[in-house]
Amino acid sequence: MSERPLARTDVSPAVAWLRTPAAIRERCHQLLELGLAGKLTHFRVEPSRLSAVVDTVLAVTREAYPTLDIPLHSRWRHFDAGGVRRVEELEARLKGVSPEERARAKLDLAVVSVLLDAGSGPKWRYREQGGGTWARSEGLAVASFRMFMDGVFSSDPDRPLRADSEALGRLSLDALARGLQVTESNPLDGLEGRLHLMHGLGRVLPRPGTLFDLVVAQGRSVRASELLGHVLEQLGPIWPGRVMVDAVNLGDVWPHSALGPVEGVDALVPFHKLSQWLTYSLVEPLEEAGVRVVELDGLTGLPEYRNGGLFVDLGVLVPRDARLTSEALHPSEEPIVEWRALTVALLDRVAALVRGRLGMSAEELPLGKVLQGGTWAAGRKVAAEARPGGVPPIRVDSDGTVF
Template sequence: MSDFSLARPDLSPAVAWLRTPSAIRERCHQLLDLGLAGKLEHFRVEPSRLPIVVDTVLHVTREHYPTLDVPLHSRWRHFDVGGVARLAELEARLKDASLQERARAKLDLVVVSVLLDAGSGPQWRYQEAGGKTWARSEGLAVASFRMFMEGRFSSDPDRPLRVDAEALGRLTREALAQGMQVTDANPVDGLEGRLHLLHGLAKVLPRPGALLDIITAQQRSVRAAELLGLVLEVLGPIWPGRVMVDAVNLGDVWPHPALGSVESLEALVPFHKLSQWLTYSLVEPLSEAGVVVTELDGLTGLPEYRNGGLLVDLGVLSPREPRLFTQSFHPGDEPIVEWRALTVALLDRVAALVRGRLGLSAEELPLGKVLQGGTWTAGRRVAAERRPGGGPPIRVDSDGTVF
């Protein structure tokens, strides 16, 4: 894999463009413009409610980060949930490894953890040995961390802190369920989908940490959009049953009829949520290995139910039909595509307003930090205040592979 190029001239222009944050923004803002004009079928957009969102985001940001030293939104924020120093435990186990091998191990961990991170559903819990019970994204983080620390993703008993294709390829549904404590009484949404992603990962990389070698074989600095392109190219084949263009599986890309015929390229709205979540999460281990990721604000906000739920709960997005609150939808259903697209576009507006209130530039407070400060945290808090269990206002059936 070391001869992999970050530029892929063999890709068709359409596919190459749909893999860019620019494409995500363009298509999402097209739908926002239609929403502002009252021309969308499923949601009304109430921009007058944005100041309430900004006030809420600023409140939780200042509460959690009084000095405004906000870290980047990434999977790494979840591993130490509850004030447990799990990452210090990882560092201690890796203390004798080289700088490069420590980075590879951390990349191994975070790639697998992100691929296991699609919505867990409302019932699943993870009981940490000698500790607390965790749910949703934090629970998935702790579960994947403990599985990694136990060597469940390594085929070499003498080198447990790694992820390799052999171990992933032979991972069974029963073994994954055991590691995640999934039972009939403790079900997780999309267990088979998560297993499919890990099996797919085994086919495309010898180990996730090889991403470090792919990048450093080319350069020591990479733009965030370019890093996302690499993630989408390498992991593209693992996504199940998605839209194909020019024989390429597009992944988290879905049509919306307001933009054109659903069979046309013009109707396709790219999101690449898990891939962007992963890209944000690669920044820190790559940085530790001396690889600088630049232009972080080039990535978009993440179209998942915490950010999108905040906009619905605080009235910026108002469903036109009561069924949106009572039915459960699939990721490709038109209302969900619409909700996600509006979320991405509105997060750009929220970020600009937050920066304006704080007097900070995009370089000082990139979108990834606004999410962390931020919209994701505020979305969770408002959801907990409004609904038992803190679930999203609109329910999406998770197959474990989207968000």
């Protein structure tokens, strides 16, 4: 496959590099090496505890997937929460449309749902009509799925199964709150932030599903890192109040003083968590439409509170200050940047150890499947055993646009 740029060619080399998974890995592993040397301010790293993490991940994986036929970690797993075959319901509604239009519709759903997926907070719940009650990521998935099926994101009543700029742009806070069942007694963290992302999405794309056309215009095979590049280029302008480099909003990128002066590019640690979560979630619809997504291990682990909480709860990451486990911190604060960076780097190590124990290769068990098997579920299980309601060991003051 020919080499193609990951993002726009009219951005500076620094911006282009900070948009790559290679940059994420390099900066996160730099911080892990400092942590292993005892040179980080906020966390002590205990590598001897990694075996406990691997044991837990393997136990959870074998319980959920006894044949080790593990799907990719993506939003599509959450749509079928509770064993309800909601995706089949979508497929039935899309019967008769072309494979290309089916892919656009599924990308519309995936993009909108992922952008609504940042942490819900501990109190919010979604009650599905005629069904169960769901919380956190599954609740947000089911809620956004039902809104999509009801045509909330489409401006064309005759074509409800789509999202378009007109409907996204006119979406009101009240309408979003109704769709997500938000009330004073059922509060959702970051509702306004989520609305900001919907409006931003409406400004940058005529419909999210046009990402399909952008990809296939360059061929029927795409590297996962290239796919992330498309996502970051197209959605970059929607992220609020973030670090700017060469007049470009970088999104989920934050400084850490251990890497250099915080005003400089060398100190910046990119994560692109929601963008990578979205990229993982685009793979299946694209492949159903005949587009091969290769080199999945080019993407990194997701630095969110389930994966990160797993390392804290099992003693790999030890906070140096008790404040980290008692106060909610903003994503920009250095302890959170440090925690997330160490999580990304440690997920690479865990994936290698899990593969070694299972005798599987990176091609057989890419990182995205280790996450699904895997680290995310293990983080939730350990948190549920440690604290009421399964709250994470470290709390982040979410604005609905990062976690």
